[in-house]
Amino acid sequence: METGIAISFWILAAVTIASALAVVLFRNIFHAALFLVLCFFTIAGIFVILSADFLAAAQVLIYVGAIAVLIIFAIMLTRETQRGSPSGRLRLPALMVGLLFLATMVFIVVSTDWQVITEIPDQPTTSAIAQALFSGEEGFVLPFEIAAALLLAAIIGAIVLVRER
Amino acid sequence: MNLYLLAPEISLCALAIVVILLDLFIGRKWILGVVAVAGLIVPAAFTLALWGVNETSFNGMLVVDQFSLFFKLFFLVIAALVILSSTDYSFKFSAFRGEYYALVLLSAMGMMLMASTRELISIYIAVELTGISLYVLAGFLKDPKSSEAGLKYLLLGAVASAVLLYGMAMVFGLSGTTHLNEIAASIPAGGLLANPALLMGIVLLVAGFGFKIAAVPFQMWVPDVYEGAPTPITAYLSVASKAAGFAVILRVFYEALGPLSLDWGIIFAVLAAITMTLGNVVAIAQTNIKRMLAYSSIAHAGYLMMGLAAVSTLDPGALGPSGPGALVFFLAAYALTNLGAFIAIIAISNKIDSDEISDYSGMARRAPILSLALLFCLISLIGIPPTAGFIAKIYIFTAAVDYGLIWLVIIAVINTVISAYYYLRVARVMYLGTPLSEERVPSSWALRAALAFACLGVLFLGLYPWALLRIAETAVSIFP
Amino acid sequence: MVVGLEHFLILSAILFSIGLYGALAKRNAVVILMSIEIMLNAVNISMVAFWRYIAPALMTGQVFVIFIMVVAAAEVAVGLAIIIAIYRSRETVDAEQIDLMKW
Numbered sequence: 106m107e108t109g110i111a112i113s114f115w116i117l118a119a120v121t122i123a124s125a126l127a128v129v130l131f132r133n134i135f136h137a138a139l140f141l142v143l144c145f146f147t148i149a150g151i152f153v154i155l156s157a158d159f160l161a162a163a164q165v166l167i168y169v170g171a172i173a174v175l176i177i178f179a180i181m182l183t184r185e186t187q188r189g190s191p192s193g194r195l196r197l198p199a200l201m202v203g204l205l206f207l208a209t210m211v212f213i214v215v216s217t218d219w220q221v222i223t224e225i226p227d228q229p230t231t232s233a234i235a236q237a238l239f240s241g242e243e244g245f246v247l248p249f250e251i252a253a254a255l256l257l258a259a260i261i262g263a264i265v266l267v268r269e270r
Numbered sequence: 271m272n273l274y275l276l277a278p279e280i281s282l283c284a285l286a287i288v289v290i291l292l293d294l295f296i297g298r299k300w301i302l303g304v305v306a307v308a309g310l311i312v313p314a315a316f317t318l319a320l321w322g323v324n325e326t327s328f329n330g331m332l333v334v335d336q337f338s339l340f341f342k343l344f345f346l347v348i349a350a351l352v353i354l355s356s357t358d359y360s361f362k363f364s365a366f367r368g369e370y371y372a373l374v375l376l377s378a379m380g381m382m383l384m385a386s387t388r389e390l391i392s393i394y395i396a397v398e399l400t401g402i403s404l405y406v407l408a409g410f411l412k413d414p415k416s417s418e419a420g421l422k423y424l425l426l427g428a429v430a431s432a433v434l435l436y437g438m439a440m441v442f443g444l445s446g447t448t449h450l451n452e453i454a455a456s457i458p459a460g461g462l463l464a465n466p467a468l469l470m471g472i473v474l475l476v477a478g479f480g481f482k483i484a485a486v487p488f489q490m491w492v493p494d495v496y497e498g499a500p501t502p503i504t505a506y507l508s509v510a511s512k513a514a515g516f517a518v519i520l521r522v523f524y525e526a527l528g529p530l531s532l533d534w535g536i537i538f539a540v541l542a543a544i545t546m547t548l549g550n551v552v553a554i555a556q557t558n559i560k561r562m563l564a565y566s567s568i569a570h571a572g573y574l575m576m577g578l579a580a581v582s583t584l585d586p587g588a589l590g591p592s593g594p595g596a597l598v599f600f601l602a603a604y605a606l607t608n609l610g611a612f613i614a615i616i617a618i619s620n621k622i623d624s625d626e627i628s629d630y631s632g633m634a635r636r637a638p639i640l641s642l643a644l645l646f647c648l649i650s651l652i653g654i655p656p657t658a659g660f661i662a663k664i665y666i667f668t669a670a671v672d673y674g675l676i677w678l679v680i681i682a683v684i685n686t687v688i689s690a691y692y693y694l695r696v697a698r699v700m701y702l703g704t705p706l707s708e709e710r711v712p713s714s715w716a717l718r719a720a721l722a723f724a725c726l727g728v729l730f731l732g733l734y735p736w737a738l739l740r741i742a743e744t745a746v747s748i749f750p
Numbered sequence: 751m752v753v754g755l756e757h758f759l760i761l762s763a764i765l766f767s768i769g770l771y772g773a774l775a776k777r778n779a780v781v782i783l784m785s786i787e788i789m790l791n792a793v794n795i796s797m798v799a800f801w802r803y804i805a806p807a808l809m810t811g812q813v814f815v816i817f818i819m820v821v822a823a824a825e826v827a828v829g830l831a832i833i834i835a836i837y838r839s840r841e842t843v844d845a846e847q848i849d850l851m852k853w
Binding site (some may be wrong): 107110111114120121122125126128131134137138141144145148151152154155156157159160163164166167168171172173175176178179180182183187190191193195196198199200202203204206207210211214215220221224225226230233236237240245248250252255256257259262263266267 | 752753754755756757758759760761763764765766767768769770771772774775776777778780781783784785787788791794795796798799801802803804805806807808809810812813815816817819820821822823825826827828830831832833834835837
């Protein structure tokens with residue numbers, strides 16, 4: 106069991122990192138978008154390893170089903186493929202920032218003494234999430250309400266920006 | 271769960287929906303602006319009715335106290351002024367006036383919530399509600415410049431919120447909670463050096479919020495976005511979005527990370543010095559008045575951060591107000607001043623269709639009152655009496671001196687002298703240049719009312735600052 | 751070898767750095783948006799890992815991820831709307847001159 110989880114983690118992690126690299130390195134923007142889809146899928150797998158079953162499903166539905174499809178639509182609509190995905194003047198500084206950030210984070214993660222709990226949480230988590238979101242006494246009702254206003258603003262905004270006058 | 275505590279936000283959201291729906295049925299679109307401004311009385315009345323209440327709701331996520339109520343009123347007043355000053359501008363997007371006002375109202379709702387939530391998830395969603403509305407508003411004109419402003423603002427804003435989220439994740443990972451007061455309780459003893467993950471979390475939070483307040487080195491979006499966005503929205507961004515950023519910084523850093531104030535105080539002191547110097551030095555080279563005011567707003571973020579650096583007054587017999595109190599006063603003074611300046615610019619640039627400072631030549635003869643108002647606001651931005659800007663600077667400088675940040679005050683005073691040069695250059699062009707034409711500059715009553723309110727407010731705060739200072743001190747007294 | 755919290759956090763840090771690099775280095779707005787999505791996903795992995803290993807009793811970490819997904823979807827929708835608006839105005843106004851992704 107443990108080794109099975111470990112093996113699947115290493116495979117999924119490798120594919121995730123490779124596909125994320127492909128997204129930022131490929132010059133063909135359409136291929137980059139397809140690798141983004143792969144990256145989203147493997148992250149859903151990571152969520153399964155972390156025993157977050159509901160989030161894994163939500164990851165596939167929202168990121169793959171909505172966000173990736175939207176991005177591919179935008180690529181098609183604007184014919185961005187012809188321009189490709191060139192790097193700007195900031196390529197080297199960006200590389201430095203990225204590597205520096207990575208080194209710092211790795212150092213911090215390794216050197217911090219995390220208060221880890223090893224027991225595996227109950228599954229499925231769906232009903233517990235629903236409780237946490239909607240129960241009046243201890244739930245996250247306030248951010249849920251604000252998210253409604255946020256979606257309203259996003260819908261109005263997207264319509265206004267795309268509609269011809 | 272007490273819904274009444276949320277009444278200002280709920281009524282504001284309802285107002286936004288009413289404006290959109292009215293837009294469908296009404297032919298005379300100017301009515302929408304009237305409804306939007308008049309309707310703001312309702313949330314303002316709820317806010318005033320709640321004045322003095324000190325309660326939490328929604329499982330401790332929503333907190334109604336003097337701090338949040340002060341900022342709610344502050345954002346409502348700014349939203350009203352921005353809508354009033356948009357009336358002369360809205361012909362540029364006449365088909366979408368209803369949506370424009372609705373988005374201004376929704377972003378104001380987000381800012382009000384930023385000041386009054388006490389829990390990281392709610393703070394994040396409120397920040398994003400504000401952000402998304404403002405991204406759309408920045409790109410509202412749909413001409414290449416405005417769209418570019420909207421896109422840059424969105425992309426850099428999204429990067430900033432990803433960084434902010436990473437910081438929140440670090441804090442969550444160390445404390446296991448997103449409630450600010452519980453985070454404060456879980457902060458381990460031994461300071462930051464013993465706890466690198468917390469240090470990283472704080473650095474990421476400073477970076478994420480630093481974007482919202484336009485602090486160096488997260489200021490690169492400011493000039494392009496301010497130049498390209500519709501001018502009323504530029505005013506709104508420079509004032510309300512910055513104030514909301516400071517409100518949320520005060521809330522998070524005092525309530526959740528208060529025990530570490532010595533550590534983050536130093537971060538803010540260094541950032542303040544860099545920010546004000548860079549803002550002022552680059553502003554000298556600008557020829558476009560919106561870009562100049564953009565760098566001026568970066569410089570002011572630097573002055574404002576002095577209030578964060580002067581964490582609290584150590585000495586009970588100190589001369590001036592506390593750092594946060596001076597910061598809140600400075601925000602109010604800066605808001606009125608900058609809004610006044612931008613409102614005058616809206617009227618002038620509508621006529622001459624240009625934002626170049628050289629085109630303001632001889633404006634004092636074409637628009638004597640507008641020029642006088644602009645001059646008055648520029649004087650307040652420098653910090654010369656009898657204006658609000660002068661008092662605000664005195665307060666924030668004394669707060670920093672009381673805290674022992676003499677070096678920072680010296681840098682700030684040098685910066686103030688530098689800033690006088692580029693502000694007064696605009697005045698010289700307006701008053702000593704020869705007019706490019708003899709045509710008068712027209713303005714609507716709504717715009718004049720907003721301009722009069724801003725200028726009288728600046729004058730009033732310059733002469734009688736004590737009432738507002740007392741309110742500001744009560745507002746920040748909730749912080750330990 | 752047992753997979754623990756640190757493994758997930760380092761995976762998250764690697765993904766975040768890749769996204770950060772892409773967001774800063776790329777000139778194409780759509781690619782920058784994709785990089786930002788990678789950054790948000792990296793944060794999501796951290797959040798879920800913290801939920802799993804630090805505070806599994808409360809669902810806070812997972813709830814946070816759900817809200818991040820909501821905001822990400824809204825942000826992408828608005829971002830693509832702006833990109834399409836730019837594309838339109840550029841196609842009709844001036845196809846060649848404006849290099850919009852000049853930072």
